[in-house]
Amino acid sequence: MAKTKRLCTLLCRLMALGATVSAAIVMATSHEKANFFSVSFEAKYSHTPAFKYFVIANAIVSVYGVLVLFLPSESLLWRLVVALDVVFTLLLTSSISAALAIAQVGRQGNSYAGWLPICGQVPNYCGHVKGALIAGFIGVILYALLLLYSIHSFLDPLLLRKN
Amino acid sequence: MALETEGKTDSIFNSTAAQKQKDRILLLLRLVAFLATASATIVMALNKQTNSLVVATIGNNPIKATLTAKFQHTPAFVFFVVANGMASFHNWLILVLEIVGHKIDYKGLRLAIIAIFDMLIVVLAAAGDGAAVFMAELGKNGNSHARWNKICDKFQTFCDHGSGALIASFIGLLLLLIINKAETKLIFGGAAIEALGIGYSW
Numbered sequence: 546m547a548k549t550k551r552l553c554t555l556l557c558r559l560m561a562l563g564a565t566v567s568a569a570i571v572m573a574t575s576h577e578k579a580n581f582f583s584v585s586f587e588a589k590y591s592h593t594p595a596f597k598y599f600v601i602a603n604a605i606v607s608v609y610g611v612l613v614l615f616l617p618s619e620s621l622l623w624r625l626v627v628a629l630d631v632v633f634t635l636l637l638t639s640s641i642s643a644a645l646a647i648a649q650v651g652r653q654g655n656s657y658a659g660w661l662p663i664c665g666q667v668p669n670y671c672g673h674v675k676g677a678l679i680a681g682f683i684g685v686i687l688y689a690l691l692l693l694y695s696i697h698s699f700l701d702p703l704l705l706r707k708n
Numbered sequence: 709m710a711l712e713t714e715g716k717t718d719s720i721f722n723s724t725a726a727q728k729q730k731d732r733i734l735l736l737l738r739l740v741a742f743l744a745t746a747s748a749t750i751v752m753a754l755n756k757q758t759n760s761l762v763v764a765t766i767g768n769n770p771i772k773a774t775l776t777a778k779f780q781h782t783p784a785f786v787f788f789v790v791a792n793g794m795a796s797f798h799n800w801l802i803l804v805l806e807i808v809g810h811k812i813d814y815k816g817l818r819l820a821i822i823a824i825f826d827m828l829i830v831v832l833a834a835a836g837d838g839a840a841v842f843m844a845e846l847g848k849n850g851n852s853h854a855r856w857n858k859i860c861d862k863f864q865t866f867c868d869h870g871s872g873a874l875i876a877s878f879i880g881l882l883l884l885l886i887i888n889k890a891e892t893k894l895i896f897g898g899a900a901i902e903a904l905g906i907g908y909s910w
Contacts, residue, residue, distance in 0.1 A: 587853065588853070588854075589853075592851065592853040592854070593851065594842060594845055595842040595845075595846075598838075598842070627892070628889065628892060631827050631830065631831075631888065632885075634831055635830060635831055635834040635885075636834075638831050638832075638834055638835040638838070639834040639835055639837060639838025639839075640838060641835075642787070642835040642836070642838045642839040643838040643839050643841070643842040645839070646783065646784035646787075646839040646840075646842060646843050647842060647843070647846065649783060649784075650843075650846070650856075651854065655781065655782065657775075657777070657778075657781040658781070658847070658856075658857075658859050659857060660854075660856040660857075661855065661856075663854050689831070692827065696823075696824055696827070
């Protein structure tokens with residue numbers, strides 16, 4: 546039973562690592578040039594601070610994911626992992642939230658502020674960014690599940706035993 | 709053996725004087741966090757500014773249009789208000805439970821339940837903060853690549869109130885995180901003794 550639990554956690558962490566790595570890479574390689582009424586339009590992820598933050602946050606969490614995979618199973622550092630899991634889930638959630646906010650403005654514009662949507666001019670860039678955001682979202686959901694699981698495995702067995 | 713574990717349960721879940729002191733400090737921190745998140749919600753929800761701007765000039769007469777900047781115009785700010793509202797409601801509820809609800813029997817799970825809810829609320833508040841801070845940065849600096857003009861030069865009060873709400877929200881988030889870490893340490897501090905006694909390993 547403990548072995549299957551350990552295998553499931555490992556699998557979950559591997560998938561989360563894959564999601565964050567792919568989110569960072571896909572966002573970093575999004576780039577498109579377009580010509581609109583003789584005005585040259587270039588869309589890159591580095592033009593927007595929110596997308597830069599998204600790439601950096603996913604890269605940091607990927608490094609953390611790689612390090613956690615190499616932790617031996619009986620080490621006392623697993624308690625630190627529970628605490629760090631909260632912090633890194635926090636980072637991921639805020640980065641996906643920020644990127645989603647800016648992407649929504651890019652897709653629909655904001656008529657009150659006079660901001661026009663840009664997805665009409667650079668549709669490939671928009672599709673690329675959408676893919677990165679989906680991967681980031683999967684990463685967030687997996688990390689949230691891992692957090693709930695670590696809480697359960699550390700707090701529940703100790704307290705159930707008292708009854 | 710049962711009596712020994714009951715004694716350990718009591719010592720983990722707050723009956724010694726040192727634990728009561730820590731409880732009081734945590735309560736104080738939570739009160740400040742509640743005030744911070746509640747003020748962030750209220751300041752952002754009441755954020756509104758009307759300004760009349762010159763949009764065109766015909767001959768010698770400037771044509772003015774009255775424009776309003778409201779927080780509802782931006783989905784990120786709406787999410788910010790909702791997230792901080794939920795965080796302040798959670799803080800208020802836990803405060804009330806801690807001050808008033810001493811008779812409720814949690815079966816020793818009080819600290820654990822509070823810690824779990826704290827973690828969830830911290831993640832939600834962080835998401836709200838992240839979206840709002842980047843939208844505010846966009847409003848302040850604009851984005852020349854996407855031809856989006858900045859709006860803070862025309863709506864100075866709106867921007868100022870928004871930054872105030874953001875700062876308050878970040879303070880609340882930081883305090884919530886500190887409270888959560890302190891509670892986790894309290895749980896693990898007691899649990900480590902149990903773990904060594906029962907020989908728990910996974």
